[in-house]
Amino acid sequence: MSQEVKWLSTIRRPTLKDVAQAAGVSTTTASVVLNDRRDGVRVPDATRHRVQRAAEDLGYRPNILARSLRTQKTRTIGFVSDEVTTTPFAVGMLAAAQDEASRHGYLLFVVNLGPNAPLALQEQAIDQLTQHQVGHFIYGCMYHRLVDPPLGLPADTVFLNCEANGGRHRSIVPDDRQGAYEVAAELIKAGHRRIAFLDDHRHPPASRLRFDGFRAALAEHGLDYEPALHLKTTPFVRGGLVLSDLIDLPAEQRPTAVFCYNDRIAMGAYRAARTRGLRVPDDLSIVGFDDQEFIASELDPPLTTVRLPHREMGQLAIQLVLDEPGALDDVPAPKGNVIRIAGELVRRDSVAKPHSDLGQSDASSS
Structure with missing residues (x-):
């Protein structure tokens, strides 16, 4: 490092002009290289490497505020959520979004508003982020539900782990x-024919969809849906x-397997089975959902359960909001504006x- 570079790095913050002088190029050329701009200027690779080396030696960092005043945007993404940042249940979604944003040179600003935050509070947070020239937005939820989009969100906002009413986003x-x-x-292939479904009594979108998938599996394997084995309970x-209640049924009506809406219900089902002297899976098979x-x-x-694709979803949200080419190449075609990740x-x-x-007999007769 030259004496001049040492002096600049210890006395004051180096500027773009300092980098240009150290690299022996014009300020425009240095700007094109360091700000990843083109402006019709073609910079040879050798010159580009020289500018980047000079910037590294000087410890140069772009002036984000000055850039935002010119472009009215910063390389930032606002992540507005309910409880995502405070629970281990969905925090992988946020971690993946942060990693993907960083990979693209963006900073994620996270605002955790808490459960059931009023729209006025959500809109206030969005307004403050907008005033700080946040360029893009993601609206994330801890669990799959329908939400009313707050005012102030741009059209390219991506809703993550939730569905935006209105179909605009x-x-x-x-x-x-x-x-x-x-x-x-999986239960049917193991030979089970009487399968209970412990459902979420609140009937969120995930409940309806999981019930539809459950019934589709029964129908495809020639089994009837038994309403008496479908109980709605707290999640x-x-x-x-x-x-x-189902274990206490007569043997010919009792389920041999249980599909639980989520893993927490499954934990309670384990307790219920053991209270009645049953062993899992020897006497009763149990599956969950979420891989919590x-x-x-x-x-x-x-x-045995289903892992929610939180990391894949968080990564995709960043790719979509930044309009990355090919982001949707490996996912099923969206239904309207709703993208479902397996x-x-x-x-x-x-x-x-x-x-x-009785269970063995039923299984062999089908």
Whole structure:
């Protein structure tokens, strides 16, 4: 490093002009190289490398504020969410979005508003981000639900893990129907014919889609849907305790397997089974949904479930909002503005063939 470069790096913040002088080029050429601009100027590779080396030696950093005053935008993305940043359940979605934004040279500004934040508070947060010249927006939710878009969001905003009412904005959500179909089919392939479904009583979009996938798997394998085995309950651990009501049915009506709306209900179902002296999966197979951290893999036995594609969704949201070419090449065609991303069936040890003689007989007769 030259004495001049050392002096500049210790006395004051180096400027674009300093970089140009150190590299022996014009300020315009230095700007084209460092700001990734073209402006009709073709810069040879050797010159480009010389400018980049000079900037590195000087410790030059672009003046983001000055650039934003010219372009009315900064290389920032606003991530407005309810609870995504405070829960391990969906935080992988945010981590993937941060990684992808960084890969493109963008900074993610995260605003966590908490559950059920009023629209006025959401709009205030969006207005403040806009005043700071945030260039793009992602609106993320902890779980798949319908939301009313707050005022002030630009048209290219991407809704993540939720569906925006009105159809104006693009939304990325898990393919809950396909995931439910696959995990229900896993039980059927193991020989189960009487499968209970412990559902979310709130009936969010994910509940409807998972129920549709469950019924589709039954129908495709020639099985009838039994309303008596479909119980609606709270989507928490205590919700799984309603399984006791089904275990107490006569043997010929009792389910041999249980599909739980989520892993927390499955945890409660494990408790209900053990309270009645049943072993999982020897006496009763149980599957869940979400592959929730600290639950699914830690149950005894570990739970067969569906991993939600949170990381893939977070990554795709950044690619869409930045209009990256080919972002949708590897995903199914959107239905309108809703993009559904497939999860992954995670096979563990909570599924086995039906244990009872009646269950074995039913399985072999189909």
